[in-house]
Amino acid sequence: MNDFLCPKCKGHLRVGSHITFKVKNSQSQSALLLLSPQIGNYSSVKHPSFEFKKGEILDFFCPLCNGSLKSDIHQNLALVLMKDEEGKSFVVYFSQVAGEHSTYEVDGEAIHVTGEDAGVYTYFKVGDKFKKYF
Ligand SMILES: [Zn+2]
Structure with a gap:
Protein backbone atom coordinates (compact mmCIF):
# COMPACT_ATOMS: atom_id res chain seq x y z
CA MET A 1 0.00 0.00 0.00
CA ASN A 2 1.38 3.38 -1.00
CA ASP A 3 1.17 6.16 1.56
CA PHE A 4 0.40 9.71 0.53
CA LEU A 5 1.64 12.63 2.61
CA ASN A 41 -7.32 6.17 -11.74
CA TYR A 42 -9.07 9.55 -11.99
CA SER A 43 -12.33 8.65 -10.28
CA SER A 44 -13.32 11.03 -7.50
CA VAL A 45 -15.87 11.13 -4.69
CA LYS A 46 -17.52 14.31 -3.44
CA HIS A 47 -20.74 15.55 -1.91
CA PRO A 48 -23.36 16.20 -4.64
CA SER A 49 -23.84 19.80 -3.42
CA PHE A 50 -20.30 20.67 -4.47
CA GLU A 51 -20.15 21.39 -8.17
CA PHE A 52 -17.46 22.20 -10.66
CA LYS A 53 -17.27 22.19 -14.42
CA LYS A 54 -14.91 20.32 -16.68
CA GLY A 55 -11.91 22.54 -17.26
CA GLU A 56 -12.38 24.50 -14.04
CA ILE A 57 -9.25 24.91 -11.94
CA LEU A 58 -9.73 23.62 -8.42
CA ASP A 59 -7.37 24.64 -5.64
CA PHE A 60 -6.16 21.65 -3.64
CA PHE A 61 -5.33 21.97 0.06
CA CYS A 62 -4.19 19.62 2.80
CA PRO A 63 -7.22 18.89 5.00
CA LEU A 64 -4.91 18.66 8.04
CA CYS A 65 -2.78 21.82 7.91
CA ASN A 66 -4.82 23.76 5.31
CA GLY A 67 -1.61 24.27 3.33
CA SER A 68 -1.88 24.84 -0.40
CA LEU A 69 -0.71 21.87 -2.45
CA LYS A 70 -0.08 23.99 -5.54
CA SER A 71 3.29 23.14 -7.05
CA ASP A 72 5.98 25.64 -7.91
CA ILE A 73 6.54 24.12 -11.34
CA HIS A 74 3.15 24.99 -12.83
CA GLN A 75 0.09 26.73 -11.39
CA ASN A 76 -2.21 23.99 -12.71
CA LEU A 77 -0.27 21.22 -10.98
CA ALA A 78 -0.59 20.22 -7.33
CA LEU A 79 1.68 17.81 -5.54
CA VAL A 80 1.68 15.22 -2.78
CA LEU A 81 4.44 12.98 -1.46
CA MET A 82 4.11 9.24 -1.97
CA LYS A 83 5.93 6.48 -0.11
CA ASP A 84 5.81 3.01 -1.58
CA GLU A 85 5.89 -0.27 0.32
CA GLU A 86 9.69 -0.32 0.28
CA GLY A 87 9.85 3.15 1.82
CA LYS A 88 10.92 4.80 -1.41
CA SER A 89 9.71 8.39 -1.75
CA PHE A 90 8.21 10.05 -4.78
CA VAL A 91 6.74 13.43 -5.53
CA VAL A 92 3.45 13.01 -7.37
CA TYR A 93 2.29 15.98 -9.43
CA PHE A 94 -1.27 15.99 -10.70
CA SER A 95 -3.48 18.44 -12.56
CA GLN A 96 -5.85 20.67 -10.58
CA VAL A 97 -7.92 21.18 -13.72
CA ALA A 98 -11.19 19.25 -13.43
CA GLY A 99 -11.35 16.49 -16.03
CA GLU A 100 -7.72 16.85 -17.06
CA HIS A 101 -5.85 13.59 -16.66
CA SER A 102 -2.16 14.10 -16.11
CA THR A 103 0.02 12.68 -13.36
CA TYR A 104 3.78 12.69 -12.90
CA GLU A 105 5.68 10.51 -10.44
CA VAL A 106 9.16 11.84 -9.77
CA ASP A 107 11.72 9.84 -7.80
CA GLY A 108 14.84 11.90 -8.19
CA GLU A 109 16.11 10.53 -11.47
CA ALA A 110 13.06 9.68 -13.50
CA ILE A 111 9.64 11.10 -14.24
CA HIS A 112 6.91 8.55 -14.82
CA VAL A 113 4.04 10.08 -16.75
CA THR A 114 0.42 8.87 -16.65
CA GLY A 115 -2.82 10.14 -18.19
CA GLU A 116 -4.03 11.05 -21.65
CA ASP A 117 -3.56 14.79 -21.05
CA ALA A 118 -0.06 14.48 -19.62
CA GLY A 119 1.49 15.97 -22.75
CA VAL A 120 0.17 19.38 -21.70
CA TYR A 121 2.88 19.81 -19.05
CA THR A 122 5.78 17.74 -20.31
CA TYR A 123 7.82 20.86 -20.92
CA PHE A 124 8.27 21.40 -17.19
CA LYS A 125 11.74 21.07 -15.75
CA VAL A 126 11.85 19.42 -12.38
CA GLY A 127 15.54 20.04 -11.79
CA ASP A 128 16.49 20.30 -8.14
CA LYS A 129 13.16 21.72 -7.06
CA PHE A 130 11.69 18.49 -5.75
CA LYS A 131 14.72 17.51 -3.67
CA LYS A 132 13.61 19.72 -0.80
CA TYR A 133 10.71 17.37 -0.19
CA PHE A 134 12.92 14.45 0.86
ZN1 LIG B 1 -0.60 19.35 5.60
Missing part, protein backbone atom coordinates in the same frame (compact mmCIF):
# COMPACT_ATOMS: atom_id res chain seq x y z
CA CYS A 6 1.21 16.38 2.65
CA PRO A 7 4.44 18.08 1.49
CA LYS A 8 4.02 20.72 4.20
CA CYS A 9 2.94 18.98 7.43
CA LYS A 10 3.80 15.40 6.33
CA GLY A 11 0.36 14.34 7.58
CA HIS A 12 -1.23 11.22 6.11
CA LEU A 13 -3.74 12.05 3.39
CA ARG A 14 -4.62 8.45 2.62
CA VAL A 15 -7.57 7.02 4.51
CA GLY A 16 -8.53 3.51 3.46
CA SER A 17 -8.97 3.41 -0.28
CA HIS A 18 -8.97 7.19 -0.82
CA ILE A 19 -6.67 10.19 -0.68
CA THR A 20 -8.45 13.05 1.06
CA PHE A 21 -8.16 16.64 -0.12
CA LYS A 22 -9.83 19.93 0.66
CA VAL A 23 -10.63 21.70 -2.60
CA LYS A 24 -11.97 25.11 -3.54
CA ASN A 25 -13.83 25.79 -6.79
CA SER A 26 -13.81 29.04 -8.75
CA GLN A 27 -16.70 30.34 -6.64
CA SER A 28 -14.56 29.87 -3.52
CA GLN A 29 -16.76 27.06 -2.24
CA SER A 30 -14.81 24.50 -0.23
CA ALA A 31 -15.41 20.78 -0.05
CA LEU A 32 -13.71 17.49 0.60
CA LEU A 33 -12.69 15.55 -2.48
CA LEU A 34 -11.56 11.94 -2.39
CA LEU A 35 -9.27 10.59 -5.09
CA SER A 36 -8.01 7.11 -5.78
CA PRO A 37 -4.52 6.19 -4.53
CA GLN A 38 -4.03 4.24 -7.77
CA ILE A 39 -1.97 6.35 -10.15
CA GLY A 40 -3.94 6.71 -13.37
Whole structure:
Protein backbone atom coordinates (compact mmCIF):
# COMPACT_ATOMS: atom_id res chain seq x y z
CA MET A 1 0.00 0.00 0.00
CA ASN A 2 1.38 3.38 -1.00
CA ASP A 3 1.17 6.16 1.56
CA PHE A 4 0.40 9.71 0.53
CA LEU A 5 1.64 12.63 2.61
CA CYS A 6 1.21 16.38 2.65
CA PRO A 7 4.44 18.08 1.49
CA LYS A 8 4.02 20.72 4.20
CA CYS A 9 2.94 18.98 7.43
CA LYS A 10 3.80 15.40 6.33
CA GLY A 11 0.36 14.34 7.58
CA HIS A 12 -1.23 11.22 6.11
CA LEU A 13 -3.74 12.05 3.39
CA ARG A 14 -4.62 8.45 2.62
CA VAL A 15 -7.57 7.02 4.51
CA GLY A 16 -8.53 3.51 3.46
CA SER A 17 -8.97 3.41 -0.28
CA HIS A 18 -8.97 7.19 -0.82
CA ILE A 19 -6.67 10.19 -0.68
CA THR A 20 -8.45 13.05 1.06
CA PHE A 21 -8.16 16.64 -0.12
CA LYS A 22 -9.83 19.93 0.66
CA VAL A 23 -10.63 21.70 -2.60
CA LYS A 24 -11.97 25.11 -3.54
CA ASN A 25 -13.83 25.79 -6.79
CA SER A 26 -13.81 29.04 -8.75
CA GLN A 27 -16.70 30.34 -6.64
CA SER A 28 -14.56 29.87 -3.52
CA GLN A 29 -16.76 27.06 -2.24
CA SER A 30 -14.81 24.50 -0.23
CA ALA A 31 -15.41 20.78 -0.05
CA LEU A 32 -13.71 17.49 0.60
CA LEU A 33 -12.69 15.55 -2.48
CA LEU A 34 -11.56 11.94 -2.39
CA LEU A 35 -9.27 10.59 -5.09
CA SER A 36 -8.01 7.11 -5.78
CA PRO A 37 -4.52 6.19 -4.53
CA GLN A 38 -4.03 4.24 -7.77
CA ILE A 39 -1.97 6.35 -10.15
CA GLY A 40 -3.94 6.71 -13.37
CA ASN A 41 -7.32 6.17 -11.74
CA TYR A 42 -9.07 9.55 -11.99
CA SER A 43 -12.33 8.65 -10.28
CA SER A 44 -13.32 11.03 -7.50
CA VAL A 45 -15.87 11.13 -4.69
CA LYS A 46 -17.52 14.31 -3.44
CA HIS A 47 -20.74 15.55 -1.91
CA PRO A 48 -23.36 16.20 -4.64
CA SER A 49 -23.84 19.80 -3.42
CA PHE A 50 -20.30 20.67 -4.47
CA GLU A 51 -20.15 21.39 -8.17
CA PHE A 52 -17.46 22.20 -10.66
CA LYS A 53 -17.27 22.19 -14.42
CA LYS A 54 -14.91 20.32 -16.68
CA GLY A 55 -11.91 22.54 -17.26
CA GLU A 56 -12.38 24.50 -14.04
CA ILE A 57 -9.25 24.91 -11.94
CA LEU A 58 -9.73 23.62 -8.42
CA ASP A 59 -7.37 24.64 -5.64
CA PHE A 60 -6.16 21.65 -3.64
CA PHE A 61 -5.33 21.97 0.06
CA CYS A 62 -4.19 19.62 2.80
CA PRO A 63 -7.22 18.89 5.00
CA LEU A 64 -4.91 18.66 8.04
CA CYS A 65 -2.78 21.82 7.91
CA ASN A 66 -4.82 23.76 5.31
CA GLY A 67 -1.61 24.27 3.33
CA SER A 68 -1.88 24.84 -0.40
CA LEU A 69 -0.71 21.87 -2.45
CA LYS A 70 -0.08 23.99 -5.54
CA SER A 71 3.29 23.14 -7.05
CA ASP A 72 5.98 25.64 -7.91
CA ILE A 73 6.54 24.12 -11.34
CA HIS A 74 3.15 24.99 -12.83
CA GLN A 75 0.09 26.73 -11.39
CA ASN A 76 -2.21 23.99 -12.71
CA LEU A 77 -0.27 21.22 -10.98
CA ALA A 78 -0.59 20.22 -7.33
CA LEU A 79 1.68 17.81 -5.54
CA VAL A 80 1.68 15.22 -2.78
CA LEU A 81 4.44 12.98 -1.46
CA MET A 82 4.11 9.24 -1.97
CA LYS A 83 5.93 6.48 -0.11
CA ASP A 84 5.81 3.01 -1.58
CA GLU A 85 5.89 -0.27 0.32
CA GLU A 86 9.69 -0.32 0.28
CA GLY A 87 9.85 3.15 1.82
CA LYS A 88 10.92 4.80 -1.41
CA SER A 89 9.71 8.39 -1.75
CA PHE A 90 8.21 10.05 -4.78
CA VAL A 91 6.74 13.43 -5.53
CA VAL A 92 3.45 13.01 -7.37
CA TYR A 93 2.29 15.98 -9.43
CA PHE A 94 -1.27 15.99 -10.70
CA SER A 95 -3.48 18.44 -12.56
CA GLN A 96 -5.85 20.67 -10.58
CA VAL A 97 -7.92 21.18 -13.72
CA ALA A 98 -11.19 19.25 -13.43
CA GLY A 99 -11.35 16.49 -16.03
CA GLU A 100 -7.72 16.85 -17.06
CA HIS A 101 -5.85 13.59 -16.66
CA SER A 102 -2.16 14.10 -16.11
CA THR A 103 0.02 12.68 -13.36
CA TYR A 104 3.78 12.69 -12.90
CA GLU A 105 5.68 10.51 -10.44
CA VAL A 106 9.16 11.84 -9.77
CA ASP A 107 11.72 9.84 -7.80
CA GLY A 108 14.84 11.90 -8.19
CA GLU A 109 16.11 10.53 -11.47
CA ALA A 110 13.06 9.68 -13.50
CA ILE A 111 9.64 11.10 -14.24
CA HIS A 112 6.91 8.55 -14.82
CA VAL A 113 4.04 10.08 -16.75
CA THR A 114 0.42 8.87 -16.65
CA GLY A 115 -2.82 10.14 -18.19
CA GLU A 116 -4.03 11.05 -21.65
CA ASP A 117 -3.56 14.79 -21.05
CA ALA A 118 -0.06 14.48 -19.62
CA GLY A 119 1.49 15.97 -22.75
CA VAL A 120 0.17 19.38 -21.70
CA TYR A 121 2.88 19.81 -19.05
CA THR A 122 5.78 17.74 -20.31
CA TYR A 123 7.82 20.86 -20.92
CA PHE A 124 8.27 21.40 -17.19
CA LYS A 125 11.74 21.07 -15.75
CA VAL A 126 11.85 19.42 -12.38
CA GLY A 127 15.54 20.04 -11.79
CA ASP A 128 16.49 20.30 -8.14
CA LYS A 129 13.16 21.72 -7.06
CA PHE A 130 11.69 18.49 -5.75
CA LYS A 131 14.72 17.51 -3.67
CA LYS A 132 13.61 19.72 -0.80
CA TYR A 133 10.71 17.37 -0.19
CA PHE A 134 12.92 14.45 0.86
ZN1 LIG B 1 -0.60 19.35 5.60
